[in-house]
Amino acid sequence: MSDDLKTEFRDRIEDVRTGMLEVDGRFVPMSHSVVEDDPHLWFITAKDTPMAKAAAQGVAARYLICSDGKGIYADIEGDMVVSDDREKLDQVWGVVASSWFEDGKQDPDLQLVRYTPKSAEVWVTEGGAVGFLYQVAKAKVTGEKPDLGSHGSVTFA
Amino acid sequence: MSDDLKTEFRDRIEDVRTGMLEVDGRFVPMSHSVVEDDPHLWFITAKDTPMAKAAAQGVAARYLICSDGKGIYADIEGDMVVSDDREKLDQVWGVVASSWFEDGKQDPDLQLVRYTPKSAEVWVTEGGAVGFLYQVAKAKVTGEKPDLGSHGSVTFA
Numbered sequence: 001m002s003d004d005l006k007t008e009f010r011d012r013i014e015d016v017r018t019g020m021l022e023v024d025g026r027f028v029p030m031s032h033s034v035v036e037d038d039p040h041l042w043f044i045t046a047k048d049t050p051m052a053k054a055a056a057q058g059v060a061a062r063y064l065i066c067s068d069g070k071g072i073y074a075d076i077e078g079d080m081v082v083s084d085d086r087e088k089l090d091q092v093w094g095v096v097a098s099s100w101f102e103d104g105k106q107d108p109d110l111q112l113v114r115y116t117p118k119s120a121e122v123w124v125t126e127g128g129a130v131g132f133l134y135q136v137a138k139a140k141v142t143g144e145k146p147d148l149g150s151h152g153s154v155t156f157a
Numbered sequence: 158m159s160d161d162l163k164t165e166f167r168d169r170i171e172d173v174r175t176g177m178l179e180v181d182g183r184f185v186p187m188s189h190s191v192v193e194d195d196p197h198l199w200f201i202t203a204k205d206t207p208m209a210k211a212a213a214q215g216v217a218a219r220y221l222i223c224s225d226g227k228g229i230y231a232d233i234e235g236d237m238v239v240s241d242d243r244e245k246l247d248q249v250w251g252v253v254a255s256s257w258f259e260d261g262k263q264d265p266d267l268q269l270v271r272y273t274p275k276s277a278e279v280w281v282t283e284g285g286a287v288g289f290l291y292q293v294a295k296a297k298v299t300g301e302k303p304d305l306g307s308h309g310s311v312t313f314a
Contacts, residue, residue, distance in 0.1 A: 016225075017225050018223060018225055018230070019223060020177075020221050020223050020230065020232065026232060026278060027219075027221055027232040027278075028232070028278075028280075029223060029230035029280055062184075064177050064184055064221060064223070065223075066175060066176060066177050066186060066221070066222075066223045066224075067223075067225075068173075068174050068175055068224075068226075069225075069226055073175070073177065073186035075177065075183060075184040075185070121183060121185075123185075123186055
C-alpha cells in the first residue's frame with residue numbers, strides 16, 4: 001500500500017498548483033513544479049525573500065498540500081536548498097513560469113529552490129473529500145478501514 | 158485594508174470545504190463549516206480521534222487553508238473546544254453533514270468541535286494563483302505592492 005500511495009501522491013501533486021510552505025514559523029502559499037524523472041519539488045521565488053534566505057542555508061521544511069479538486073492532502077517533511085541549475089530552470093520554466101514571470105528567465109531577482117521530500121503523511125480521496133475525511137476519522141474509532149480512499153505514511157528514497 | 162481582508166477571508170472560507178488542522182504536531186485534513194452570524198468555524202469529527210481528545214482539553218490550534226479554486230490562502234491561529242450545542246449541530250448539519258454521516262445526527266460517535274480564529278495571515282488572489290504568489294514575493298524585494306490581490310494580517314475580536 002505504501003508504494004501505491006507514493007505513486008498516487010506523485011501523480012496527483014503534478015496537477016496541484018500550490019501548497020503551504022513553512023518558513024521561519026509561518027506557513028506561506030507557494031507554487032510547486034514537478035519535472036519528469038525527478039523526485040524533487042521545485043519552487044521559483046524572488047531573491048531576498050525569507051524563503052530564499054532559508055533555502056540558501058539548506059534547511060528542513062514542511063510543505064502541506066490540501067486540494068479537494070485533486071483529492072490529495074499531504075503533510076510533507078523535506079529539505080530545501082537554493083539551486084543555480086540552469087537546465088533544471090529551463091524545465092521548470094516550461095511547466096509554469098513563462099506566463100507570469102515578468103522579465104523572463106534572466107530576471108536577476110529569480111531564485112530556483114529545490115525541495116526534497118523525505119517522508120509524508122498522505123490522504124488520497126476518491127469522490128467527495130468530506131465523506132472520506134469522516135470515514136478516516138470513524139475508522140480510527142471502529143478499527144475499520146476507510147472505504148473511499150487511502151491514507152498512510154510514505155518515505156522517499 | 159485589514160477590515161476588507163477580513164471580509165474577503167470570511168466570504169471565501171464559506172466556499173472552501175477543507176483545510177489542514179494541526180493536532181499533536183501533525184497536520185490532518187479537516188472539513189470546516191461556517192454558519193451565518195457566527196464567527197466560529199465548526200468541525201464534525203468522531204469521538205476518540207486525536208482531534209476530539211485535544212479539543213476536549215480546549216487547546217490552541219493552527220488551521221491552514223489553501224485553495225486555488227477560491228483564491229484564498231490562510232495561516233490561522235485559534236482555539237478549539239468540544240461543543241454539545243444541539244442547535245448549532247442542527248445548523249452545521251444542514252450545511253454539510255447530512256449526506257455523508259451514516260447514522261445521522263444521533264450517531265453516538267459524532268463530536269462537534271468549535272474553532273475560534275484569533276489571528277490570521279491571509280492571501281486573497283484575483284485571477285491566477287501562481288502569478289499572484291510571485292507578485293507577493295517580488296513585492297517584498299522591491300517594496301512595491303502586489304497588484305493582483307491582497308495579503309496581510311488580520312485579528313478577530
